[in-house]
Amino acid sequence: MTATVPPVAPVDRPRRVKRGSVIGNTGLYVSIGVAALLFLVPFYLIVRNALSTDPEITGENWKFFPANPQWGNFTELFHDTTVDFGRSLFNSAVVAVLITVGTLLVCSLAGYGLARIPYKHANKIFYMVLGTLMVPPAVTFVPSFVLVSSLGWVDSYRGLVIPVLFSGFACFLFRQYFLGFPRELEEAARVDGLGYWGAYWRIVVPNSLNFFAAIATITFISGWNAFLWPLVIGQDPSAWTVQIALSSYMTNQVVNFHLIFMATAISILPLVFVFLFLQRWLVQGVAQTGIKG
Amino acid sequence: MSTTTTRGVARPASAKASPARPRRGLRGSSTFNFWLFTSPFLIGLTVFVYVPIGWSLWLSFFEARFTVTPSKFVGFDNYWQMLQDSKFTGSLVTFTVFAAFIVPATWALSLGLALLVNRLRFMKAFFRSVFFLPTACSYVAAALVWKMSMFSGVRFGLMNTILGWFGVENIAWLANPDPPWYWLVIVTLRLWLQAGFYMILFLAALQNIPPELYEAAAIDGAKPGWQTFRHITLPQLRATSTAVILLLVIAAYQAFDEFFNLLAKTTWGRPPLVELYYTALGESQDYGEGSAGAVILTLLILIVTLVQGKFLGFGRGDDK
Numbered sequence: 001m002t003a004t005v006p007p008v009a010p011v012d013r014p015r016r017v018k019r020g021s022v023i024g025n026t027g028l029y030v031s032i033g034v035a036a037l038l039f040l041v042p043f044y045l046i047v048r049n050a051l052s053t054d055p056e057i058t059g060e061n062w063k064f065f066p067a068n069p070q071w072g073n074f075t076e077l078f079h080d081t082t083v084d085f086g087r088s089l090f091n092s093a094v095v096a097v098l099i100t101v102g103t104l105l106v107c108s109l110a111g112y113g114l115a116r117i118p119y120k121h122a123n124k125i126f127y128m129v130l131g132t133l134m135v136p137p138a139v140t141f142v143p144s145f146v147l148v149s150s151l152g153w154v155d156s157y158r159g160l161v162i163p164v165l166f167s168g169f170a171c172f173l174f175r176q177y178f179l180g181f182p183r184e185l186e187e188a189a190r191v192d193g194l195g196y197w198g199a200y201w202r203i204v205v206p207n208s209l210n211f212f213a214a215i216a217t218i219t220f221i222s223g224w225n226a227f228l229w230p231l232v233i234g235q236d237p238s239a240w241t242v243q244i245a246l247s248s249y250m251t252n253q254v255v256n257f258h259l260i261f262m263a264t265a266i267s268i269l270p271l272v273f274v275f276l277f278l279q280r281w282l283v284q285g286v287a288q289t290g291i292k293g
Numbered sequence: 294m295s296t297t298t299t300r301g302v303a304r305p306a307s308a309k310a311s312p313a314r315p316r317r318g319l320r321g322s323s324t325f326n327f328w329l330f331t332s333p334f335l336i337g338l339t340v341f342v343y344v345p346i347g348w349s350l351w352l353s354f355f356e357a358r359f360t361v362t363p364s365k366f367v368g369f370d371n372y373w374q375m376l377q378d379s380k381f382t383g384s385l386v387t388f389t390v391f392a393a394f395i396v397p398a399t400w401a402l403s404l405g406l407a408l409l410v411n412r413l414r415f416m417k418a419f420f421r422s423v424f425f426l427p428t429a430c431s432y433v434a435a436a437l438v439w440k441m442s443m444f445s446g447v448r449f450g451l452m453n454t455i456l457g458w459f460g461v462e463n464i465a466w467l468a469n470p471d472p473p474w475y476w477l478v479i480v481t482l483r484l485w486l487q488a489g490f491y492m493i494l495f496l497a498a499l500q501n502i503p504p505e506l507y508e509a510a511a512i513d514g515a516k517p518g519w520q521t522f523r524h525i526t527l528p529q530l531r532a533t534s535t536a537v538i539l540l541l542v543i544a545a546y547q548a549f550d551e552f553f554n555l556l557a558k559t560t561w562g563r564p565p566l567v568e569l570y571y572t573a574l575g576e577s578q579d580y581g582e583g584s585a586g587a588v589i590l591t592l593l594i595l596i597v598t599l600v601q602g603k604f605l606g607f608g609r610g611d612d613k
Contacts, residue, residue, distance in 0.1 A: 032409045036423045042435065042485065043426070045442045045451065058447075062454045106334045113330030118323050125335065132342050134598075138547040138566055139590050142573040142583045143349030144341065146361045166337035196326040225431035227550040228566070232574065243433040243550075250437055251557050260441065264434050271429035279422065286428075286493045 046268070049261035057257045073262040082254060084237060085263050088245035093270075095160045095230075095241060096223035102165040103219050104212060111174025112200060116186070126175070132168035138228060145232045155239040160230060164223070170215060177211050178204070214285035217278050221271055242267045349584040357581035371585035381586060384568035385593075391564060392545045394480045399541055400534070403488045407495035408526075421496070425489035432550035435482050440467065440555050444478045470561040479562070482551050487544070491537050498533035502526065539601055546594055565590050 049057055051069040078086050113119075114126050144163055153159030185207060189199035205212070230241045240248070246267060249260045275282065348361075353371050355363035375381045406424050410417060427435075443451045444466040453463045466474045506525050515521050527534075549566040556562045563571075569590070573583025 028409065028412055032413070032420055035406065035409070036420055039423055039427060039485065039489075041451075042430070042438045042443065045438055046434075049442055057442075058449050062449075062451075106337060110331045110334030113327050117327040117330060119327035122327065125331065128335075129338065132338065134595060135342075135346065135591050136543060136547055136594055138549060139569075139587050139594070140342070140345055140349070141566075142569060142580065142587050143345035143352070145574065146348060146352070146580060147341070147345045150361055162337075163341040166334060166341050168338065168342070171334060195321060196323070197329065200330075221429065225433075227431065227433050227553075228570075231553075232570075243431055246431075246433045246437055247554050250440060250554055255441075257441065260437065264437055267434055268430055272426075275422070275426060275429050279425075283425075283493055286490060287497050 046261055046265050049257055050265040051262075052258055054257050070258060073258045074266075077259050077262045077266070080256075080259055082252065083245050083248055083263075084240075085242075085245055085266075087238065088240045088242045089266070091157075091160075091234075091240060092224055092242040092267075094157060096220050098157065098161045099164055099223035100216050100220045102161060103167055103170050104216055106165055107167055107170035108174045108205075108212070108215075109200075110171045111176075112178050112204065114171070115175045115178035116181075117196060129168045129171055133172065137167075141228055141232055144229075148233065154233055155236045156233075159233045160239070160241070164226075164229065170219070173215065174211075177208070181208065210281070210284070213278070213281040217274060217282045218285040221274065221282075224271060349587055352580050353584035353588050355581050357579070357584070359578045361580055363581065367581070371581045372589065375582055375586045375589060378582075380563070380568055381565075381572075384563050384565045387562060388546060388548075388564045390476070391479070391548065392542055394476065395483055395545050396538060396541045398480060398484055399488055399491060400537060402484060403491035403537070404495050404530070404534075406488060406492040407499055408522075410492065411496060411499045421492075424492055427486045427488075428490050430486060432482075432486065433554055435486055436551045436554035439478055439482045439551075467555055467559070470559070473561075475556065475562050478555060479551060482555070483545075483548070487541075491541070494533055494537060495530065498530050499526070502529045539598065542597060542601065543594065546590075546597070 048063075048065055050073060051071070052063070052066040053070055056063050056066050110129075114122055114129070148154065148159045148163055151159075153162075181204060185203050186199050189203040194202060225243065226241070227243045227247070230244050231247070234240045234244050237248075242263075246260075246264060249255075249263065352361065352363065354366060354368060356365040356367050356370075357363035410421050410424070413420060445451075445453065446463065446465040446468050447453065448457070448463055450466075452466070456462075456464065464474055466478050502525070506529070507521060510521050510525055511517070515524065547566060548564050549570070552562060552564050552567050553570070565586075569583060569586045572579055572586060
């Protein structure tokens with residue numbers, strides 16, 4: 001316990017580190033501190049650029065932080081006419097919320113039905129759901145676009161939201177969760193005269209809010225950050241989500257660095273809030289979704 | 294759909310306790326309730342997942358340019374076209390190169406971070422959050438930062454600024470495929486964005502390792518550090534490692550956002566999905582070849598998943 005611990009293969013036993021090993025501990029905190037700083041560099045760049053003027057960003061010498069933070073970049077962004085960023089923010093909020101609510105509703109009901117309601121063909125139907133997990137969703141964007149465009153749903157909220165809702169994976173997760181839900185609670189509800197439907201809404205859902213919150217957090221983040229499907233569907237700028245607007249900045253002829261980075265900062269802000277306040281559910285959600293694979 | 298009330302009686306024997314009494318009427322029928330709960334999802338799944346897949350299979354055997362209701366049957370022509378298309382096969386090579394970098398790098402970094410964070414006694418939650426935070430960032434936002442600030446090819450990009458302090462000339466990170474610096478840009482971006490996610494998975498697995506194992510190893514004289522890591526931690530993480538590698542390969546296979554945004558308007562560094570996007574939705578709007586490409590990609594990922602599962606012994610290992 002005398003040498004400093006190499007960062008790649010450290011001792012992984014918190015309780016075994018002896019009190020005296022100050023050097024080992026310092027080494028640990030130094031290496032993890034350096035790693036943490038490196039991980040924060042991109043966020044630093046976003047904030048720095050968002051609050052700078054263009055000459056400060058493109059100037060001869062690196063400025064670590066703008067002398068006068070340009071909070072006016074915020075209002076300037078929303079008055080900029082080349083890209084309607086406010087509209088794209090609104091679209092993203094609507095789409096991500098609808099996807100979250102819709103996915104929770106549709107997939108939790110189905111997951112409960114598959115887990116708990118006896119039906120002779122339930123197994124076959126469950127295999128039909130599992131089969132869709134074999135096909136990576138990103139690969140089916142061509143046929144999905146073909147279908148959605150023939151429905152006339154291009155450039156609409158319907159097209160952005162509805163095809164995304166029927167996630168076999170979310171249904172699978174809910175089914176697994178409900179399989180482990182205590183039967184006694186439901187049976188008590190049955191004795192009280194509630195049917196499946198009543199028991200579900202009055203007993204099962206209120207006792208599963210943690211799980212719903214975890215799935216909701218994950219779904220909201222992926223809805224907000226989605227790129228490929230909104231790119232395919234949002235052909236007219238009025239149907240752009242935030243991600244498409246950001247993407248368009250990268251190919252525009254005119255480059256206003258301070259506006260582009262202000263837009264990036266704003267696009268990340270909602271998720272940073274999710275991180276700060278909902279991290280418990282997020283971590284739980286990641287553990288839930290990751291374990292299955 | 295059955296409307297009789299007898300279904301409630303015919304429940305499997307495995308159900309632990311029988312319900313108070315089979316309920317009368319439609320509302321109590323379990324068949325009716327089964328469909329009440331599942332049909333919204335099943336209808337959606339059929340319409341928005343199964344129909345597109347079937348339609349796509351059908352389209353892949355037709356000449357379908359600018360139309361999704363083609364009439365000219367061409368057999369496997371679209372498949373041969375795609376397989377002979379050097380752009381499409383090249384995109385598979387691009388994926389292979391990408392996976393060869395990103396999978397081991399992410400595995401090692403996320404495991405390393407998890408081991409470090411797991412040892413902390415103070416500020417554990419803080420550091421875990423810092424490494425996890427990039428997961429909140431979208432690939433598009435990250436691509437913007439990487440392209441326009443960190444790896445900007447001009448003088449005021451961060452990397453070029455730092456290199457400039459050491460007297461190194463500006464490097465055109467993305468605009469020049471030779472030497473292929475763009476790989477550094479792409480791999481670091483994804484590494485930064487996804488490492489925290491997998492770190493969480495490793496952290497959960499590390500906490501599940503029984504401490505008695507380490508105590509027994511110490512009694513047996515195993516040295517802390519590399520020995521215990523090699524002979525206890527790593528084998529105990531086998532199932533998680535396998536799952537993580539599988540997830541990483543599948544995620545790399547579906548990479549689109551950062552390639553599309555970082556390398557817009559270039560002809561190099563196109564992974565399969567980007568190539569497919571340009572085939573089906575680009576200027577030629579060739580849905581026939583695009584669909585054939587999608588079928589080929591789906592089959593490939595199936596094969597990779599199955600082979601990898603067999604090879605790495607998915608499902609075997611250290612379940613307690």
